[in-house]
Amino acid sequence: MIKIYWDKDKISMLTDQIDAVEHKHWALQLFLSLKDNLDICISGKRIRCKGVVVNGNVSHSFSSDSRLHFSIIIGPASDMASQLEKIIKSEDYYIFDNPDIVEAQNLAYELVHNNELDAYHSLISRLYDCLGINEQVKIYDDRIKELLRYIECCNCDVQSISTFADKVALSPSRLSHLFREQTGMPLKSYIQFHQMQKAFLALLNGENITKAAMLANFDTPSHFAAVTKRMMGMPASLFLKDSVFLKVYDV
Incomplete structure (x- = not known):
């Protein structure tokens, strides 16, 4: 099964069909087992635990081996990513395996038969508690805030850095430098993350x-x-088969 929750700053997934070869991306990614330990390889090291956050741009591979797990691809410019980066720092990963994680696992398992968004929000709230972070809004430079609003509302017909730079009255090189300084990732990679969001929302609405x-x-x-x-570790075609898409916010 594949159940995808499309949130404003994160993509969450409940599935037993991941089989991802070694890869890396700029987004942080959280993995949570529902029962047994995860078995994940991070930077060539095999890790067994109940919950782990993989840092951005870190190589990892993972196979669900037909066992359900919950994962989150965390928006790189989100408050959640910002807080987790302070915890992980320059390490490749962060294991969270405290006693509270059992309740998070139970809440994740409830999602198997429950499509109510309240159940999803309860799980996310519990994960915040397990990680020792709070739901808050990250403060950016006004020009970066303006850029993020433009990107969120754009229709993807023009995705060039120079076009966005004109909108915030900066040179392309200065905007790229400022964006990476404030978010920790290249602007080009963030734009691609946004494109993927748009494409999956189109799939959610029935497009091929x-x-x-x-x-x-x-x-x-x-x-x-x-x-x-x-x-996401899976071919796009797989999301069209036996999948449930749930919008967590209105687009």
Whole structure:
């Protein structure tokens, strides 16, 4: 099964169908087992635990081995990413395996038969508690805040850094430098993350892969498929089979 929760600053997934070869992406990623320990390889090291957050741009591979688990791809410019980066610092990963995690596992298991968004929010709240972080809004430079609003509301017809730079009255190089300084990731990578969000929202609304890729301004459907494989560990086509998409916020 695949159940995807499309949140404003995170993509959460409950599934037993992940089989991701070694890869890396700029987003942080959280993995939570529902019962047995996870078995994940991070930077060539095999890790067994109930919960782990993999730092951005760190190589990792993971197979669910037909066992359900819950994972979150965390928006790189989100408050959650900002707080976790302070905990993880320069380490490749952070294991959270305290006694409270059992309740988080139980809440995650409830999602198997419960599509109510309140159940999802309860799990996210418990995960925040397990990680020792709070739900808060990160404060950015006004120009970066303006940029993030432009990107969130754009229709993806123009995705060039120079176009966004004009909108916030900065040179492309200065904007790229400032964005990376404030978020820790390249602006080009963030724009691609946003495109993937748009494409999956199109899939959620019933479009096929070709139309979804076009609406999100990917070069080709295969480009969209490659980004999806890298970011989520599964081919885009798999999300069209036995999948449940749930919007956590209104777009």
